[in-house]
Amino acid sequence: MNRSIASGILSVVGGKVVILVVTALTTPLLYRLLGASRFGEYSFLLSVFALYMIFVSSGITDGVRKFLAEDRPIANWSELVVGFYFRLAILTSVVGAALLVVAARGRIVELAFGPGFATYFHVLAVLVLAAQFRSYARKTLMGFGLERYSEPLQILDTVAFVALAIPLVALGHGVIGALAGRVLASALVAVVGLALVHRQVSLRCIFSRPPSRFPSRTMLTFNSMSVVLVLLLTSLYHVDIIMLQRFRESAQVGHYRAALTLAEFLWFVPLALQTVYVHSTSELWSQNRHRQISELASRTTRYTFLLTAVMAVGLAALADVAVPIYFGPDATPAIEPLLLLLPGALGFALARPILAVAQGKGTLRYPVVATGLAAVINVALNALLIPRYGMHGAAVATSVGYGSMFVFHCLSARLVGFRPLVGARIGQATLATGLSSIPIFAMATNITKPWLALVVVPPAGFVIFVFCALLTGALGLGELREVLAAFPGPVEAPASPHRQPTNDRLGFTVGDWFQTLLLVVGMVLLVSGAIVALFRTGAV
Structure with missing residues (x-):
């Protein structure tokens, strides 16, 4: 593997380690404090929120990052871009929050999900506002090339959530306390992030009127295919939880979410590979180095398989030990769904780097179709199996949906122009x-x-x-x-130019x-x- 790409992967992994550790410690604590039923309600609300925010933030966060990085011959370009997307962020977040309030007060939420959820959706409406500006601030900083600020903000968000939510839940505020922790943490990150943005560009630019040459229409329609891809991927993560909440009690949702949490640990390194490869392979595509791309993809597929497979085998072997220790003895029902999810989680892990290489080319039609087919299979099987088999049906359906991602993206890769399985062993x-x-x-x-x-x-x-x-x-x-x-080794003295280097008498390093x-x-x-x-x- 190219050393520069490898170092990029290590950098991404290093940046995510803190978040992974904090999340790994927090999730079982929330499960124990909330109990299976309320933890299921909390997981369901986060799944609904994740899908909903795709429409609220559609094209805004990625758009501001892309267009800020460009240097167009328009006066005060950066100020105009920041102001344009800031106004759009305000508009979409206010509309999005208002729709949730209307749905909660108009009994739509109660009829769809049952009594008691209307209060939660009022809190989600506030979270829409906080999360919108949190994401906007981070992506704006990335557009300015200030990742040294944007990445620590993500860590701040995670740590602040733990520091605020856990005490609120422990004091007896339940799901409302956990959601309030997310609101407060997101608001804190939004304030700090916007203050950092203000140091680059005055936020008074939101009142500036763009000139006629400003590409407002292009910026509004930017990233439509990427938004579709994100929506399809997000549906694979959350549609099973939403449907399970619809047909089963919240306790099953809590057990199932616990199983998913452990299965998703398999994706840590593949997600890091995906983050790096989108950028790293763009240059290779621009140079038409298809052979190198195929070699990189096949080797990455093999390494991902080996690393993820050994983790899956270990997790399966220790499931009856790890689940009760990690989540508590009440989480024992999560063991069987976890075992059913592992094969699909392995397939999804293999699909991640392949998707990233395809994204690096910039042609998203085939990856979107491949992901769409997997999403349709996932939804159809969940609708078929959950009413009859509950969380076990959800686990089987989701595992098949995840696994089909690998198959469809291998076919998509051939159409895009590379072969990830040739030489993957x-x-x-x-x-x-x-x-x-x-x-x-x-x-x-x-x-x-x-x-x-x-x-x-x-x-x-x-x-x-x-x-x-x-x-x-x-x-x-x-x-x-x-x-x-x-790995670092002992420092060797430089060899004399007049003397050949010698090995030890056994010739072993x-x-x-x-x-x-x-x-x-x-x-x-x-x-x-x-x-x-x-x-x-x-x-x-």
């Missing part, structure tokens, strides 16, 4: 996953102490998986050496010793795990 990676799952599940089953299993199984399972990947050819020794070379040790340990763990599994099942 999917067969070898699948075989490595199957072989390693035997000893990993055996270890998880035979270690009876839950905390000991959580400590021992993940690292040991990773070593076993890497060994199986090397054994089947899914991963090469040279590739493993590249990964090891990325530290990386060679590490690989040999890895193979030996992996072989021992694989054989011992297989023997334990055979005795456990009574085969011998």
Whole structure:
């Protein structure tokens, strides 16, 4: 993988680590404080809000980032762009909030979702205003190239939510307290962000009238295909929760949301890859370097498969241990939906980088069609299975919908102009996953102490998986050496120009010793795990 792209990926991952850790700690705490039923209501409200905000913010946040980055021959261009989108943000947010209030007071919400939800929608109306200007401020800063401010604002939003929402919920304010925490955190980020924007461009520009040459129509219609793509992707995340709330009690929604939270941990690295690849592959597309793009996509698909598969196997093996420890003993019903969601989560993880490479070309017709087909399958199966099977039906439907993303985007990639499966070694990676799952599940089953299993199984399972990947050819020794070379090593003195560098008498480097040790340990763990599994099942 290109080192510059790899460093970009590491930068994105590093920036998201704080948010991931805080979210990982907060979600089970909210689940325990709210209980399964109210946590289900809270999750449902956030899903409705996420879909609703696509229409409220449609084209505004991405538009201001794009057009601020341009340098058009129009006087005071930056001020005009900031003012235009600020006025549009005010208009759409006020209209969006007003519609929620009307729906809540006109009993539309009560008839659609049941009594008690009208109060929640009044709070969501306030959140529309706060979230609109939070996102507007962040994307405006990004348009100015001030990511050093925009990214910390996202961390501030997460940390402020935890600091405000958790005490409110703990004091007995329930779902209203959690939503109020989101409102206050978003408002704080919006105020800080707009103050930073004001340092670049005076916000009095909202009163400036643009000249006749100002491309208002172009800016209004910008990003229509991107908005459709975002809507389709967001529907894959949230439509199952919304439909489950419609047909089942809130407790099932809470258990299902808990299962989704764990399954979505598999997407952390693929999401980082997607964030970087949209920009990193644009240059390759502009240079018509199709072969390099296909090689990059296939290698990324293989690495994503290997990394996500070992996480999925470990999570499946430890599900009956991890879920009660993470969410509490009341969350035990979430175990089965989690197991049903994992195959689809793996497929969705594989589709993410492929979609990013296609986005880098700028032609969104085929990715939109591929995502649309997956979204239709997801909605149809959820509508068919949820009324009869509840959260288990939702898990099966969503898993199939997620998995179809990989299939459809592989077909879309061929139409766009690259082949992500050529050289991806999917067969070898699948075989490595199957072989390693035997000893990993055996270890998880035979270690009876839950905390000991959580400590021992993940690292040991990773070593076993890497060994199986090397054994089947899914991963090469040279590739493993590249990964090891990325870590800092001892500083070597510069070699004399008159003297050839010498190796130690065995000709082994530290990386060679590490690989040999890895193979030996992996072989021992694989054989011992297989023997334990055979005795456990009574085969011998």
